[in-house]
Amino acid sequence: MHLSSLKLTQFKNYARQSLAFSPRLNCFVGFNGAGKTNLLEAIYYLCMSKGYGSLADQYNIRHGDAVARLEGIFQLDDQREDRVVVKLRKRQRKVIERNGTAYERISEHVGRYPVVIVTPDDISLVLEGSATRRRLLDNSLSQTDPRYLNHLITYNKLLENRNAQLKELDGRPDTTGLLSVYDAQLEEPATYIYEKRRDFVGPFTELLVEAYGAISGQREEVGLEYKSQLADHGWSELLASRSEKDRILQRTTGGIHRDDLIFTQDGHPLRRVASQGQLKSFVLSLKLAQYRLLEQSTSRTPILLLDDIFDKLDHERVRQLLELVLSSAFGQLFITDTDPERISALVSRLPGVDWQRFIVAEGVARNEVEWQRFLEEE
Numbered sequence: 001m002h003l004s005s006l007k008l009t010q011f012k013n014y015a016r017q018s019l020a021f022s023p024r025l026n027c028f029v030g031f032n033g034a035g036k037t038n039l040l041e042a043i044y045y046l047c048m049s050k051g052y053g054s055l056a057d058q059y060n061i062r063h064g065d066a067v068a069r070l071e072g073i074f075q076l077d078d079q080r081e082d083r084v085v086v087k088l089r090k091r092q093r094k095v096i097e098r099n100g101t102a103y104e105r106i107s108e109h110v111g112r113y114p115v116v117i118v119t120p121d122d123i124s125l126v127l128e129g130s131a132t133r134r135r136l137l138d139n140s141l142s143q144t145d146p147r148y149l150n151h152l153i154t155y156n157k158l159l160e161n162r163n164a165q166l167k168e169l170d171g172r173p174d175t176t177g178l179l180s181v182y183d184a185q186l187e188e189p190a191t192y193i194y195e196k197r198r199d200f201v202g203p204f205t206e207l208l209v210e211a212y213g214a215i216s217g218q219r220e221e222v223g224l225e226y227k228s229q230l231a232d233h234g235w236s237e238l239l240a241s242r243s244e245k246d247r248i249l250q251r252t253t254g255g256i257h258r259d260d261l262i263f264t265q266d267g268h269p270l271r272r273v274a275s276q277g278q279l280k281s282f283v284l285s286l287k288l289a290q291y292r293l294l295e296q297s298t299s300r301t302p303i304l305l306l307d308d309i310f311d312k313l314d315h316e317r318v319r320q321l322l323e324l325v326l327s328s329a330f331g332q333l334f335i336t337d338t339d340p341e342r343i344s345a346l347v348s349r350l351p352g353v354d355w356q357r358f359i360v361a362e363g364v365a366r367n368e369v370e371w372q373r374f375l376e377e378e
């Protein structure tokens with residue numbers, strides 16, 4: 001599977017843009033702030049029905065405009081293609097269409113066009129709080145299991161209601177019975193999510209170890225452990241044991257929203273013992289393991305988006321990574337860089353790779369031919 005074309009209208013800093021892509025490697029080069037990451041964000045939108053960051057949809061509409069439209073053609077195989085359209089409107093629900101039909105539930109879209117993004121912020125997976133690691137779990141499992149995503153949406157909504165009720169009670173006992181209703185409704189999604197996350201970790205760790213070996217060439221052994229309060233308690237038992245604390249703190253302190261992943265290197269906490277280089281290799285390995293897992297579970301070759309890796313990784317690591325992802329074991333790749341020559345130099349050492357370079361400047365992206373024509377007209 002690959003994305004053969006992209007059309008943007010009033011998306012971020014793009015007024016109107018049409019691009020046709022290589023099925024293998026596509027590079028967006030240009031100065032800082034030119035709009036390279038915005039193109040990756042647009043591709044991510046088409047695959048995942050939302051942006052990569054936590055930005056609300058309306059911030060992706062070009063400043064001063066009221067609507068934005070993204071259109072992508074996904075080539076599924078030699079015969080079949082899907083046309084996906086995302087329509088964003090200020091203060092209105094977004095609409096996503098596949099082959100002309102709008103989804104009733106946008107969650108149905110997720111997982112059809114698997115995607116993995118690698119960004120400089122990924123280091124937060126190791127350095128920051130547990131929410132970033134749960135996002136990795138949710139992102140992977142949502143793309144492979146539509147029920148997981150539906151349960152997650154339900155869980156988060158119910159949790160929000162339960163927390164609102166605890167606030168409303170302001171430390172008083174609940175005489176309305178509302179909390180018990182939420183507790184009962186939460187059990188099914190909580191248990192489903194817990195079991196899926198628990199079962200995910202084994203196969204994922206094997207892929208992680210493999211990817212780490214390929215990227216780092218190091219001998220240290222990396223590992224992963226899933227921590228959940230539900231490992232030791234059933235759902236009702238967990239909530240009962242925390243009811244007093246919940247009442248005092250006015251929020252739900254037990255549940256799968258407290259789950260975490262513990263990363264290790266030779267049995268020690270990764271964050272404490274890993275060098276900067278080892279941390280970077282580990283984070284990349286997490287993403288490559290995610291790629292492999294999505295590929296196995298969806299039977300489609302995911303799209304890989306690499307944002308700004310040159311600025312944050314040393315030359316040797318970038319070379320190793322590119323050689324790996326440009327091997328036949330990977331599918332379509334999009335990469336951003338501020339240096340127009342660097343990627344050419346790297347690709348020239350890997351003959352036979354089909355690739356396209358796009359020069360991005362002030363919200364306009366042109367392929368080499370268009371760029372040449374533009375320079376001649378100037």
Ligand SMILES: Nc1ncnc2c1ncn2[C@@H]1O[C@H](COP(=O)(O)OP(=O)(O)OP(=O)(O)O)[C@@H](O)[C@H]1O
Binds near residue numbers: 013031038039059
């Ligand atoms: N809704 C929007 N409307 C108009 N412009 C926007 C909008 N959102 C972001 N931008 C602009 O997009 C530009 C940032 O684009 P992007 O992040 O893609 O840059 P980049 O080329 O990846 O830069 P870098 O190399 O620094 O990562 C900024 O100039 C920003 O002002």
